[in-house]
Amino acid sequence: MASKIENPFSMRFVLPEQRELYLQLKEDEKLVSMPVIEQDELESFHYSIRDSAREDYAITVTWWRQVKGNLGSTCSMWGAVKWIDQQGRRIKIVNDTDVQWVNMDRIVDVRV
Template identity: 70%
Template sequence: MKLVKMPELEQDELESFHYLIRDSAREDYAITITWWQPVKEDLGKTCSMWGVIKWMDQNSRRVKLVNDEESRWIQMDAIINVIP
């Protein structure tokens, strides 16, 4: 596994991701989220999962992504891509 630094994102990219996440929760459609997971110091790996947003925890800044096989809490600050 190749470790990488967390990509730096522009504000408009983050706003687009947040819109798609809120829309998935509201309209109940699947999206694919890619996030960065730290492994060693400032290096980590990217993970990806598809599903529907079933819960948004504003206090902890995380979302719950659910599909037929699994559900996972993902930190909003770790999200690096969202595809409808």
């Protein structure tokens, strides 16, 4: 059983504003800065993306999404690359249930 210090919501009187602020603080602690990607990793990502678009097979793409200032979170999606927008530097990933445009400069991992 958690003590009252570990679980602040077990106390009797907590204002909704206090609870919201506490939960927002906990969400902010999960944010990370954008990882630095080496050039050889970046070239490998681009090769996998082009190959998925050409051969029409699914890959898992992980990208960084900015939330507050220089901090953000990582998102991931699997699917086939259906379109590569060279001018906009983004790719279109499609799977059975979702379609997502991902900025190529924010991609941090690609898995086959």
